[in-house]
Amino acid sequence: MLAAIAQRVARRLISSIPALLGVVVITFVLMRVLPGDPAVFFASGPSAGKQEIEDLRHKMGLDQPVPIQLAHYLVDIARGNLGNSLTTGQPVVQDMRRKLPASLELTFTALTIALLLSVPLGVLAALRPGSLIDHAVRMLCTLGVCVPTFVSGLLLIYMFYYVLGWAPDPTARIDIFASTPPDITGFYLIDFALVGDWNGWWAAASQLLLPAFTMALFVLAPLARMTRASMLAVLGSDFIRTARSLGLKQHRIIIAYALRNALLPVLTITGIVFSTMLGANVLVEKVFSWPGVASYALDALLASDYAPVQAFVLLMASIFVMVNVAIDILYGIIDPRVSIE
Amino acid sequence: MSATALQRPTLVSHATYVLRSNRITACAAAGTLLLVLIAVFAPWLAPYNPIASDVPQALQPPSAAHWAGTDQLGRDIASRILLATRLDLFIAVSAVGISFIIGAVIGGFCGYRGGRLDRWVGRIVDVLMAFPLFVLAMALVAALGNRMENIIIATAVINLPFYVRFARAEVNVRRNAGWVEAARACGDSHVSVVLRFLLPNVLPAMAVQISLNLGWAILNAAGLSFIGLGVQAPTPEWGIMVAEGARFITTGKWWLVGFPGLALMLTVLCFNLLGDGLRDILDPRMRT
Secondary structure, eight states, X not given: OHHHHHHHHHHHHHHTHHHHHHHHHHHHHHHHHSXXXXXXXXXXXXXXXXXXXXXXXXXXXXXSOHHHHHHHHHHHHHXXXXXXXXXXXXXXXXXXXXXXXXXXXXXXXXXXXXXXXXXXXXXXXXXXTTSHHHHHHHHHHHHHTTXXXXXXXXXXXXXXXXXXXXXXXXXXXXXXXXXXOOSSSSOHHHHHHHHTOHHHHHHHHHHHHHHHHHHHHHHHHHHHHHHHHHHHHHHTSHHHHHHHHTTOOHHHIIIIIIIHHHHHHHHHHHHHHHHHHHHHXXXXXXXXXXXXXXXXXXXXXXXXXXXXXXXXXXXXXXXHHHHHHHHHHHHHHHOHHHHHO | OTHHHHSXXXXXXXXXXXXXXXXXXXXXXXHHHHHHHHHHHHHHHOSSOTTOOOGGGTTOOSOSSSTTOBOTTOOBHHHHHHHHHHHHHHHHHHHHHHHHHHHHHHHHHHHHHOHHHHHHHHHHHHHHHTSOHHHHHHHHHHHHOSSXXXXXXXXXXXXXXXXXXXXXXXXXXXXXXXXXXXXXXXXXXXXXXXXXXXXXXXXXXXXXXXXXXXXHHHHHHHHHHHTTOSSOTTSOOHHHHHHHHHTTGGGTOTHHHHHHHHHHHHHHHHHHHHHHHHHHHHOGGGOO
């Protein structure tokens, strides 16, 4: 079993290489059509002489044929060199490493919230099709995909910060007067838990809850809808009728037999949803002034500083490819039949 | 003639039947019609000039004079929302139109010919789908330049993979049908078979996709202008209006965000419900 999983992991990792290469090439092409000549951009100023720009072009390899430039680009990526940010003056990789945990913490918390809400809702709706709860879930799903994340985020801020006063000031990962946790993983919730600072943990969690909930709300619909549809299909199948006729307990039938079989399509849609969430990250981070990679890239983009933007696009696509690999592997664990073929 | 009595129900009669029995689809269709009317007649409907500022009247809550309130420059929000309908619909419709036409043709030929072209296009589509699509749109706008037409192009590109895949799959199952062979036997060229017979045959199924995509395209375009790409500030556009109002939400000025947000939501809702309804009318097999 373990050996089969390891083999599957290896096979999937290898088969994801073409997609990753394609992602790198497209990012490279995008960089090539970026407005302006990078050499002029990096030159000392508008007064830079023609000779200086020519020298820079030569130094940056811009005078070489495009395939060679692509090769250089690949080598640079392999070495972890993604250029320097003009706005922060730091290597992009360093900036990204510092800011990535904030984004990942937000995305994964949102995904957890979304799954914890949508799977039970979908199951409940499937258990009583046509009932009040089924209609309520359907309405929630229909409305959920229609409200843009940036609007729902702002309205949640209005509700929970301004009207009710429950949420903290929506401007950062943690209150400016509170101390940040020691930098162990970069995930505040994990770091605070590791050092046992539960006041800090609560402060970070309450700061995280609103943006995570905003994001979760947007992806609730596809998850709940898929859970409902696939639960309905499974509940109507023969083995459930057999389980019922054998007199198994209702909750055991639903959770151990029906839900486990219904989870596969939900897992598939989770992969697609994750891509949506990486995109929604940009909007949510802007609404909540969340100091993650997306808002970093966005600031750079608006300041015509393109190295961080490229690195961001590359990073997001790589994360998405890797998440798809992980989902494929989970497939094999949830449903052993998949790994046999 | 008794033949007319036995005729299969026409599309129109079937549509009226569905609309009559399905109130929600009827509402969505009416809502869409209303949106189009607003887009066309907005300049005459708007009670105020959407870009004229009136600073003494700034940040007024909704009242009888300004029923959606005023923004930080004293501009009437209701008028701005009405005027923005035209731009937002224009962006979404042209983006989806472009990707539908290009996607259908590429996908159609891929599904019909198969072979090497099909494999390569499939690979490119796979790579495009490996990007989180909103991030790809962001990068495209960055690469092409921060202008309104590039928002349309970026939105069209991120829609493209869906149309290519859809058209490819639908054409692929039909390519060996008898009527395709008949067209070939009548001397139609391959190009003509795809454009005159296969794609029109796939069209009804794609109409559903178009309606569902329009809502998504509006959300994407508004998202892009919310983060400061594409449409620029004084132009009334829903995404920008929300972005400008965002600064005032922590002080309780909800109407700056609420009303443009509501406009976005209702528009997307109309298109999505219409898409579901169209599916019932055009393609009963896919009913959920």
